[in-house]
Amino acid sequence: MKIPCGGFYYDDNQFAFSKDNTGRITLKKRPIVQKVEDWLYAVDYDTYDYADGYEYAERFRPNGACSAVKVGDLVGRNLDWYYGEEVEVLVKTKATQGRHATMGISHSSLTKAQIESGEWTDYYNALPFMISDCLNDKGVYASSNIVPSGDKGATLGTNPDKQSLCQIMIPRFVCDYADTAKDAITLLKDMNIFAPLNK
Secondary structure, three states: OEEEEOOEEEEOOOEEEEEOOOOOEEEEEOOOEEEEEOOEEEEEEOOOOHHHHHHHHOOOOOOEEEEEEEEOOEEEEEEEEOOOOEEEEEEEEOOEOOEOOEEEEEEEEEEHHHHHHOOOOOHHHHHHHOEEEEEEOOOOEEEOOOOOHHHHOOOOOOOOOOEEEEHHHHHHHHHHHOOOHHHHHHHHHOEEEEEOOEO
């Protein structure tokens, strides 16, 4: 569909409204999702907004848990989620606005049918934050083993007086801003990390 905007028309199959750092509404190009293999897709993001991640994290309900193992430089992942038609998505981001370039695997709630329909959903805005693990261009790797707070009791957060960060957003946050593992520890110590639905 062609939609008028500021004296010209834009194609809403290619662009979406977003906000810049100052909160000003802008147009941004929608990410293109490409099929890699059955049940595996890849998408590159030029830009993404933490507000979208926080908005989704407030409603996120984990339906399982996960685990990781490290041997030398090798890392293995196991996502013990309930799966139906959901796909895995390799999410790549470019270095921009003081953030590192990154790549990670998203435990998405997108189905094969949704992606292949080409239909836009606001979940694509949150997808860069829905990653279980992440690696940045400095070699910093972060993973988050999700355990629903309902399994172990309510979690109010690690530092209630600090800025909040949902547990599922840790890999994105660390790999966006940390140059080293030491940086990552410092960054996380200054955040109020909370479990999904229990801020």
